[in-house]
Amino acid sequence: MKTELLKPTQANLERAAQALRNGELVAFPTETVYGLGASALDDAAVQSVFVAKGRPLAHPLIVHLKEGSDISDWSRASGTALEMARQLAEAFWPGPLTLVLPRSAAVSELVTGAQPTVALRVPAHPVAQALLEQSDLPLVAPSANRYGRLSPTLAQHVTAQLDGRVRFVLDGGPCEIGLESTILDLSGPSPRVLRPGQLSAGRLAEVLGVPVGGRGAARVPRVPGSTASHYAPRAGTRLVSGVGLPQAAALSVGATAVLSFQATPAGFTGSWLTMPQEPVAYARELYSRLHELDRSAELILIEQPPETPAWEAVNDRLRRAAGERQRNSDQEGER
Numbered sequence: 245m246k247t248e249l250l251k252p253t254q255a256n257l258e259r260a261a262q263a264l265r266n267g268e269l270v271a272f273p274t275e276t277v278y279g280l281g282a283s284a285l286d287d288a289a290v291q292s293v294f295v296a297k298g299r300p301l302a303h304p305l306i307v308h309l310k311e312g313s314d315i316s317d318w319s320r321a322s323g324t325a326l327e328m329a330r331q332l333a334e335a336f337w338p339g340p341l342t343l344v345l346p347r348s349a350a351v352s353e354l355v356t357g358a359q360p361t362v363a364l365r366v367p368a369h370p371v372a373q374a375l376l377e378q379s380d381l382p383l384v385a386p387s388a389n390r391y392g393r394l395s396p397t398l399a400q401h402v403t404a405q406l407d408g409r410v411r412f413v414l415d416g417g418p419c420e421i422g423l424e425s426t427i428l429d430l431s432g433p434s435p436r437v438l439r440p441g442q443l444s445a446g447r448l449a450e451v452l453g454v455p456v457g458g459r460g461a462a463r464v465p466r467v468p469g470s471t472a473s474h475y476a477p478r479a480g481t482r483l484v485s486g487v488g489l490p491q492a493a494a495l496s497v498g499a500t501a502v503l504s505f506q507a508t509p510a511g512f513t514g515s516w517l518t519m520p521q522e523p524v525a526y527a528r529e530l531y532s533r534l535h536e537l538d539r540s541a542e543l544i545l546i547e548q549p550p551e552t553p554a555w556e557a558v559n560d561r562l563r564r565a566a567g568e569r570q571r572n573s574d575q576e577g578e579r
């Protein structure tokens with residue numbers, strides 16, 4: 245299959261929408277990362293998403309909707325869970341929030357990985373919105389990377405990993421947020437963040453008026469056998485404290501790249517990138533920098549950001565990039 249990179253003109257959006265209606269794959273920008281889209285109503289198309297990514301079938305997909313008012317078409321949530329979903333949809337959709345809810349019987353088991361829940365999100369990016377509108381389809385869209393690799397925040401990151409595996413890539417330029425959406429599980433006894441993102445548990449709790457649990461709460465695995473690293477560069481990746489960084493860099497052998505808050509020390513000959521001091525700007529750049537460094541570095545050293553709530557989503561992805569095992573063995577994979 246030939247992959248075409250398209251500017252999101254009206255004519256090209258129509259071509260992309262037609263391809264989706266034909267069961268083909270279209271990668272598109274969202275405000276978080278690029279997604280690999282397919283019709284959520286077409287099992288053969290959904291299956292080809294797993295094949296294109298090389299992703300195991302047990303890892304469920306997020307259904308992207310044009311509007312939050314469609315929750316009840318997808319979920320049999322009722323009572324408090326439905327009320328909470330509606331409040332959050334009202335406050336944060338379209339936006340970088342994914343809600344996990346009890347699924348309705350109509351949802352394909354391929355989409356949900358045969359789990360009793362479904363993940364829903366309404367993306368804010370105008371190109372994503374236009375594609376949902378033009379195709380008039382709900383779209384499954386995992387991050388548009390090969391399984392276990394870095395998520396794409398530029399159209400070129402998508403073609404680098406999925407060339408020949410996707411019909412069209414809509415080029416919307418760099419993603420505004422740069423990290424995947426916050427995933428909130430509303431299917432259990434109390435709301436719980438499964439994957440931190442720019443939208444913090446604190447802000448969700450403010451809207452809900454109840455506490456929102458983090459990743460520590462003990463729960464059954466959502467996805468079997470998935471504690472290994474991902475969001476991973478090919479190069480060896482290590483998280484290093486700011487104090488230890490100059491020495492670690494000086495002592496490293498081979499092509500070493502560094503992501504740091506500090507300026508390049510005298511005498512360092514590898515690539516040294518100085519990152520923003522502020523988490524939102526840092527997140528926007530992170531994957532792009534890692535994609536760039538991953539092309540030539542054998543080792544990537546990353547300075548540990550502050551371990552504060554504002555950095556939670558960034559630190560989560562850095563731990564994964566460095567291949568650190570999850571603190572809790574019950575966490576699902578997010579590839």
Ligand code: TXA
Nearest residue numbers: 276278279304305361362363386387424425577578579
């Ligand atoms: O920002 C995002 O969410 C991006 C953009 C493209 O929308 N999408 C994305 O999809 O990150 P993906 O497939 O790479 O990650 C989705 C995560 C996976 O870890 C998957 O296991 C989890 O969502 N997930 C999907 N359905 C679930 C469910 N029913 N219960 C629990 N986790 C679920």
Ligand code: MG
Nearest residue numbers: 386387578579
């Ligand atoms: Mg992913």
